[in-house]
Amino acid sequence: MENKKVSAASKDFGGEDKVKKSRRPMKKKVCEFCEKGIAEIDYKDVSRLRRYVTEKGKIISARTSGCCARHQRQLTVAIKRARMVALLPFKGE
Numbered sequence: 129m130e131n132k133k134v135s136a137a138s139k140d141f142g143g144e145d146k147v148k149k150s151r152r153p154m155k156k157k158v159c160e161f162c163e164k165g166i167a168e169i170d171y172k173d174v175s176r177l178r179r180y181v182t183e184k185g186k187i188i189s190a191r192t193s194g195c196c197a198r199h200q201r202q203l204t205v206a207i208k209r210a211r212m213v214a215l216l217p218f219k220g221e
C-alpha cells in the first residue's frame with residue numbers, strides 16, 4: 129500500500145515539471161519597420177518581404193513576426209501586391 133502511494137506522489141511531481149517546461153519565457157520582439165523608421169512598406173522590397181513569408185508562401189502572423197498592427201497591415205498589402213506582380217509566389221516554390 130505504501131509503495132503505491134509513493135509512486136503516485138512521484139507521478140504528480142513529474143506532471144508538474146512537464147507543465148513548467150511547456151511554459152517558455154517569451155522573447156520580446158520589436159517591430160522591425162518601427163525600429164528602422166520605415167513608414168511605408170515597399171512591395172518591391174522583396175528581400176525584406178521574404179522574411180515575412182513561409183517557404184510555402186504564407187504570410188507569417190504578427191504574433192510570430194513581432195510586427196506592430198500598423199506595419200503588419202501594411203506588410204500583408206505589400207506581400208499581396210508583390211504576388212500580383214510575380215515578385216513573390218502565391219503558393220510554394
Ligand SMILES: [Zn+2]
Nearest residue numbers: 159162196199
Ligand atoms: Zn511597426
